[in-house]
Amino acid sequence: MPEGIILKGIGGFYYIETRQGIIECKARGKFRKKEMIPLVGDRVEIEIADHDNTKGIIEKIMLRKNVLVRPPVANVQQIVIVASVCLPAPNLLLLDKLITVAESRELDIIICLNKIDLDDRDEYLKLVEIYQSAGYHVICTSSRTLQGINDLRNALQRKISVFAGASGVGKSSLLNTVDNRFELQTGEISKKIDRGKHTTRHVELLELNEESYVVDTPGFTSFELMEMDIKADDLEYLFREYQNYHSMCKFRGCTHTSEPGCVVIEAVNEGKISRSRYDNYVQFYNQLKDIRDWHK
Structure with a gap:
């Protein structure tokens, strides 16, 4: 069964690049029943129509490595x-x-x-x-x-x-x-x-x-981190420049926002970490912390 990658999807039709060229496909109804929508970037197996070798049906969606919501x-x-x-x-x-x-x-x-x-x-x-x-x-x-x-x-x-x-x-x-x-x-x-x-x-x-x-992808000017299911406690691990400081703060569980003896804050004050990056970190942390506290 031919394999390919979905290049685009418009109006229920998916355009799949294969060794045989670009094949216009629809998806089997089983995907709709499973609430699994084919996405651009999906690796798929298809069945090519007997009457027209430029058209076909998506039979299988390969295991995805990841999925982005915006863009899908x-x-x-x-x-x-x-x-x-x-x-x-x-x-x-x-x-x-x-x-x-x-x-x-x-x-x-x-x-x-x-x-x-x-x-x-x-x-x-x-x-x-x-x-x-x-x-x-x-x-x-x-x-x-x-x-x-x-x-x-x-x-x-x-x-x-x-x-x-x-x-x-x-x-x-x-x-x-x-x-x-x-x-x-x-x-x-x-x-x-x-x-x-x-x-x-x-x-x-x-x-x-x-x-x-x-x-x-369509340009955009704003979105919220809470849409991405990022937790406040995980945020420090998403800032690479903090990696050398994780275990060096005076207090265990330091949020690096206001605690005394915080080596991240010291690094910012000494110019080792960017002030703009740090200020954005604090803003992100407070936004995510508020969401966490609201759910308690």
């Missing part, structure tokens, strides 16, 4: 979090939220600082220092000058990668530059509100080359 996609291995350094200004709160969610899902993480050609003062280098020091792979890019595009293209090889970030940061433009076959629609930045228009309409797996796929 399966088997993602890597997230590329795109933040523009200018127009719009970098949203570090959203960036750290996305990193936290990616860490909780155990995804490989790339931070892409885009539109560096617009930063005349090279202020973006401060962000590079913050996130590289925290332990992340940072790639600086410009779709106009092509700086960093080869580095980004190489980082996408032999993985399913999802692109995420606010509207207007240049995700679709970057993907078009990485591979001009994509021809994704891009939007202009609204000068009035300094935000991008939503340009991506649906989730689709785009093939870069064999075994290399990317997902361009």
Whole structure:
């Protein structure tokens, strides 16, 4: 039975890449009875129609490695979090939220600082220092000058990668530059509100080359960590720069928010940990703690 991967799903039809080409399929009713909806990124087995070798039926959905809810996609291995350094200004709160969610899902993480050609003062280098020091792979890019595009293209090889970030940061433009076959629609930045228009309409797996796929997702500007089922007590383990400090605080169970003798707070005050990252951590912790206390 032929196997393939779901590239996109529209109106109950699923477009599956196989060795025989792209096959348009519907799903067996048994999946609906099990309340299991095929997702983009699913590896599936299909039965090709006798009368038309371009159409078929999904017979089996292979075991998923993971599932993301937003966007709805399966088997993602890597997230590329795109933040523009200018127009719009970098949203570090959203960036750290996305990193936290990616860490909780155990995804490989790339931070892409885009539109560096617009930063005349090279202020973006401060962000590079913050996130590289925290332990992340940072790639600086410009779709106009092509700086960093080869580095980004190489980082996408032999993985399913999802692109995420606010509207207007240049995700679709970057993907078009990485591979001009994509021809994704891009939007202009609204000068009035300094935000991008939503340009991506649906989730689709785009093939870069064999075994290399990317997902361009609708941009968004806010979401809540409680949607991701992250607990306050787990938050410190989702900030890489805290790893060397977990057992060094004066009090057991230190939340690293206000306790005396907290080595994380000391590291922040000494400039060893980014102040902006720490402030966002405290904000996230308080949000998640309130949810935990409400459920008690």
